[in-house]
Amino acid sequence: MHLLEEKFLRRFLLHVLPKGFMRIRHYGYLVNRVCVKQLEKIRECLEVAKNIGTIH
Secondary structure, three states, X not given: OOOOHXXXXXXXXXXXXXXXXXOOOOOOOOOOOOHHHHHHHHHHHHOXXXXXXXXX
């Protein structure tokens, strides 16, 4: 596949954030460093068995 320079630059610049913005890659309750603790709390609140739906 061959892209014209103009199309390539347009597509590339879609991934460039404006000055002062920061890209957030991981957020929410599934963040790696707190995932296990958060899932335990969620399961307690929902009264779900601990052996169901573990994430690896």
